[in-house]
Amino acid sequence: MFEFNPRKLRRTVIEMAYAGSTVHIGCAFSLIEILAVLYRNHLRYPSNDPHALARDYLVLSKGHGVMGQYACLHEKGWVQKSDLDNYFGDGTRLKGLSDGHVPGCEVTSGSLGHGLSVGVGMALAAKLAKTDQYCYAIVGDGEMNEGTMWEAMLFATHWSLDNLVVIVDENGFQAMGKTTEVMRLGSLQNKFSAFGFEAVTIDGHDEGAIEKALVQLKANKNGTPKAIVARTVKGKGVSFMEHQNIWHYTRLTEDSFGAAMAELERE
Template sequence: MLTYSGKYLASNVLRQDVLNMAKVGNSVHIGCAFSMIELFAVLYEKFVRFDINDLYHPERDLVCLSKGHGVMAIYACLLELSVLDKYHTDHYFSEGSLLKGLSDSHVPGIEVTGGSLGHGITVSVGYALAIKFKKQDRKVFCFVGDGEMNEGSVWESLLFAAHWKLKNFILVIDANDFQAMGRAKDVLNSEPFKGKLESFNFETWECDGHSRSEVESIYEKAVRSEDERPKAIIARTVKGKGISFMEDDNVWHYTRLVDETYALASAELKGKT
């Protein structure tokens, strides 16, 4: 049966899940996952319809992570929703685990393969068009990074979505002001997003991507809107959010945890919500 999870996904629990995966898998991209925690937590709590017993239900809503390197944020949500078996997160990046460091559509609950930036969004608008042709009541939530907005295929996809009036397509930009090698505005400035998206004929909002109340309010507007235009949410976030020594520090794009930093980060998360 299609339903919303209704389960509260605590930010500190999700971030601890990410830390655990990164530690056992000796993996990177922690900061990239942390900037999206609240965005996914609120989404999975109240705005994505799915069937826990049939993850491929033909009328489910779709969560598409084009910013594939932030996938641990989704894995954490799927773990807490009992979609993923804990074995896979406990053995992240190890033999026998389904989970890799980039989003992979072979994993239950993951709808697109991401990582080659600018590709996941093209698949997402294709999904949205197929849903429109089938006259189904389904949403496609597509997550991209602000660095990913440098890709030409992103803007081609946005033109396509607007041309076909894909009102069921909801773009979420994780605007944490960083990409792999520096500040997004210094590498190739794609701002201002709001003006550009509106000129591309998107219904557009901005929010604090770490404020659950703001995120919920904007999602509510996006999913309830009867406007024929596709939707876009610009979520202003902080890379590494939740751990003081990781916040707004791009070294945590590629830095791996050691025993000391893992212990410090875990201790800081205790008592947070």
């Protein structure tokens, strides 16, 4: 059984970011517990095959958080250590945004607002084929500024896609600042409910709460699409990165890499 230990996953992210001298650490860290629970308990891959026709789908619409997903794909055995060591390097297949050519990445995303529409299409296809497949779409709260998100939600409700679970990584920030300052969103749970979703709000770093929400929502096969608003901390897991939006675009130095690894290796 795969472990998907959040501390270990965060260490992998830090190692990748340092190797590639690249950014988006904070927005990968806020996703870690969500990804861990999904990969550990919910995403089904027959014979551990990322291309299995009967697999569930994970659409990382928030494509810039992909280092967190790559860490999980490495644990699944679909991404090799050599890939991680060459992250963002010449000739690499692991780029800074989700790429559909990588086994386990269902979509090429990063142009925000597009991934959910793809996920809605996948959920509809599974419905029409009468399979039991689920589509989980992870989106950012800043991404909710995009009009295409709300169009996709209307479509999901119209087609009764109760096999769609949208998870919002609500870390309170987007590239240029706090979401409350860039574009106030109010209560995302209320907005999802108004659009016909069954929605809950949870602590996005509490693995038990994530698991409970997923189990309870999926048990309701009532023709209603599902949404989880996961309140998270950008940079979660490394104290000097938490709530610091500078780590959206800041690269690690030798000193900050060492400090981050020391903190993550501490019991």
